Amino acid sequence: MAKRSKRYTQAAALVDATKAYGLDSAVEVIKSFPAPKFDSTVTLSFALGVDPRKSDQMVRGSVALPHGTGKNVRVVVFATGDAAKAAEAAGADKVGMDDLIKEVQGGFTDFDVAIATPDAMAEVRKIARVLGPRGLMPNPKTGTVTEDTAAAIAEVKAGRIDYKIDKSGNVSAAVGKVSFDAAKLVENAQAFVDSIVKAKPASAKGNYIKSATVTASMNPGVKLDSSVYSVTA
Template sequence: MAKKRGKKYLEIAKLVDKTKLYTANEALELVTKTRTAKFVETVEVALRLGVDPRHADQQVRGTVVLPHGTGKIVKILAITQGENIDKALEAGADYAGADEYIAKIQQGWFDFDIVIATPDMMPKLGRLGRILGTKGLMPNPKSGTVTADIATAVQEFKKGKLAFRVDKLGSIHVPIGKADFEVAKLEENFKAFMAEINRLKPSASKGQYLRTVAVSLTMGPGIKIDPIVLSKEL
């Protein structure tokens, strides 16, 4: 059954030419005009890459610090011990500790957005692999969430560090800001993210790497960006 859209959405959708491939600048200027919600919506980027994630050498996974952050206030849980607990809290972690938080998670507690752990705690976190893994919250060195320098990691994620990973369909979805950001700031965030995606292109990826690129607001229509033009700009 087709999803029924409200009158406001249908009016806003008329602003977007579904047959057109926009430049990044055009798309980001237009996306801020497609607000339909009463709350401040998130600006999201959706990519489909020319990779086969079933092969280890075609995985696209990494992190990037967005120049202007995502606009979202993230809650960080630091799983660590000793003096690192104080370091994490001083750096801005919302929670920091070890066994007590592991036990809370096992009991169904999830009042956090990111888990950052020091390497010495990973054996204990292993028992939470199934619980955290299904929610995409399991710390991993490749995402910068397993590190001995927990203070720096906490600071970076609080400032807007973004972790991303291609899914089994070859797609990536990430937030790059809020609808009330200046267009120039959205552009800088978008370019920083896309530059990192381009840098991570697997050597095993053949043909067109950026297959589709689109931006949208949380409740708004997708706006397609010309991937060939974008590739030349990166």
């Protein structure tokens, strides 16, 4: 086992490993950790009682965090014509079509969100093998396939996050920075919880939210009382 730093050990001492915390209490604990030399990202993670191998039990969606993520979201847009001009004016980090697709094929994935117009998707699907595994593939369900590129950019830069379960049935997302006021972190986290609960597949049986943990970068996790969010068939 790798040796933990003194700061990590001090933080771990502040967490009761036998306890499941309420969201408010968990945020208080995280904000009490000795601070690293950067503003840690706070992440909320769930282990869900679904079978990711079944298409009707896929959990994915998006949610607008009321106080943003505290992160500079890098956005690329696959579009041409007026939609491309609107995307540039709205602050997209990179806009293009064939040239942008070639960049991605060449290994460019230095962005957080990809948006595409509906007519661009026939070409964008050519790079699905690159974008898909990284959670970057534009999708109508998350609002990233749209004619209104400017509105989509405004939403993601303001704090909308997209999420999708992995092969093990886990899902996580950043809900802010440790420097946020505790109340804002709690409100952001609660918005993500509510979205996960709402996204429960109708075909999922048994306990939907098996466990939940909130963490801050380079710090131990704090187990949440997932029974509060328990959703059963």
